[in-house]
Amino acid sequence: MRPFELTAPTTISSAVAGGGAFLAGGTTLVDLMKLNVLTPAHVADINQLPLRGIDNTDGLRVGALERMSDVAAYPGVYPMISRALLQSASQQLRNMASIGGNLLQRTRCGYFRDVAMPCNRRDPGSGCAAIEGANRMHAILGTSDACVATHASDLAVALVALDARVRLVGPAGERTIALTELYREPGDAPQIEHTLAEGELITEVHVPRLDWARNSTYVKVRDRQSYEFALCSAAIALDIRDEHTADARVAVGGVGTVPWRLPSVERELRGAPLTEAAFQAAASVSADGVKPLSANAFKVPLLKRTIVRALLELTERSRA
Ligand SMILES: Cc1cc2nc3c(=O)[nH]c(=O)nc-3n(C[C@H](O)[C@H](O)[C@H](O)COP(=O)(O)OP(=O)(O)OC[C@H]3O[C@@H](n4cnc5c(N)ncnc54)[C@H](O)[C@@H]3O)c2cc1C
Ligand code: SF4
Numbered sequence: 001m002r003p004f005e006l007t008a009p010t011t012i013s014s015a016v017a018g019g020g021a022f023l024a025g026g027t028t029l030v031d032l033m034k035l036n037v038l039t040p041a042h043v044a045d046i047n048q049l050p051l052r053g054i055d056n057t058d059g060l061r062v063g064a065l066e067r068m069s070d071v072a073a074y075p076g077v078y079p080m081i082s083r084a085l086l087q088s089a090s091q092q093l094r095n096m097a098s099i100g101g102n103l104l105q106r107t108r109c110g111y112f113r114d115v116a117m118p119c120n121r122r123d124p125g126s127g128c129a130a131i132e133g134a135n136r137m138h139a140i141l142g143t144s145d146a147c148v149a150t151h152a153s154d155l156a157v158a159l160v161a162l163d164a165r166v167r168l169v170g171p172a173g174e175r176t177i178a179l180t181e182l183y184r185e186p187g188d189a190p191q192i193e194h195t196l197a198e199g200e201l202i203t204e205v206h207v208p209r210l211d212w213a214r215n216s217t218y219v220k221v222r223d224r225q226s227y228e229f230a231l232c233s234a235a236i237a238l239d240i241r242d243e244h245t246a247d248a249r250v251a252v253g254g255v256g257t258v259p260w261r262l263p264s265v266e267r268e269l270r271g272a273p274l275t276e277a278a279f280q281a282a283a284s285v286s287a288d289g290v291k292p293l294s295a296n297a298f299k300v301p302l303l304k305r306t307i308v309r310a311l312l313e314l315t316e317r318s319r320a
Helices: 012-018 029-034 068-073 079-086 091-096 099-103 154-161 263-269 276-287 299-319
Strands: 005-007 021-023 042-045 060-063 165-170 173-178 201-207 216-221 232-241 244-253
Touching (some): 012 042, 012 201, 021 029, 068 079, 068 091, 079 216, 079 232, 099 201, 154 216, 154 232, 154 244, 232 299, 244 263, 244 299, 276 299
Parallel strands (some): 005 042, 021 042
Antiparallel strands (some): 165 173, 216 232
16 A cells, blocks of 8 residues: 545646546546556545536537436437447446546556556556557557557547547646547557646536437447447447438547547448448448557457448438
8 A cells, every 4th residue: 555645626726736646436546556557646536626517508518527327318418428338337337437537547458457567558668568468459550569558438439439529627727629639649658648738637528519420329349248348349420311321420449549530431431322332341441550469350350340230220220
């Protein structure tokens, strides 16, 4: 047990001025502290901050401290968001875990969580045990010679597909950025996972209104039906008109070092008929640039099949 200071700020300004690690639901942070993977000297429990509230009138606005289960159950939330949330973790965890914490959870790479093993993300310069080791669960997109870990959040995949933005408050003031700008691919500095400045807090997530995203889904393929991270997942929305795809949003999880948007697949889908052959043709470009590892080449065909499965599901639903 390593000693640390625990505070409970009641204002956002005191929280961001105080530094240290923010504690929301604690379902990632406390785990990693117990494993000595994270050893903050100061932990700020942010649960008294005014970061609650869900509003679905001007797009969807969600306070960073809203719990995953409450957002999943909120009326009118796009299906890809509620399905991504409901297929995450377990009911007990979803009742504890916050939206901000979900977006900033750490990778589930086993070597990252084992302080006896080399890991560039936890201990820069020590090496990456996964590249030559057990890498079945690891990424095939956005990897580098320094790190091949996947981003673990299901919710982030759906939010990236929907062009979500996050409001941030830090010691230097307030700013709003696209969620895609929050995440960093590992490159040669995998220990720097996001673009938050020191002390910066996520206060709100905003999903712009997109009426046709009511026809959306989140398909998650995993080793068991619940309580498991994705081998591959697809968040897809389809704008269907006259038996054709007028527009599409496609992002995938379980395969990228960050939540992975696929604009090339979206382009292929625009104007395409609602046939399995057209969906397979569009999905075939999803694998451009993949770099499979020794044990995860199966993710390449799985990625295509997951996308096609989601597209067929949305087509069937629109005809029902
Ligand atoms: C057994 C298990 C299974 C799981 N399965 C899944 C799954 O299938 N899919 C999935 O997506 N997730 C899964 N998770 C992860 C889970 O969703 C996250 O642990 C949870 O969402 C984190 O939220 P939290 O509020 O508990 O975050 P915390 O643990 O409190 O914080 C996590 C990180 O975010 C930071 N942080 C928290 N809030 C903010 C904020 N507002 N601004 C800035 N920084 C902040 C913290 O400092 C910390 O670094 C699983 C977790 C467990 C333990
Ligand atoms: S894949 Fe990344 S997180 Fe996993 S051991 Fe390698 S450097 Fe660490």
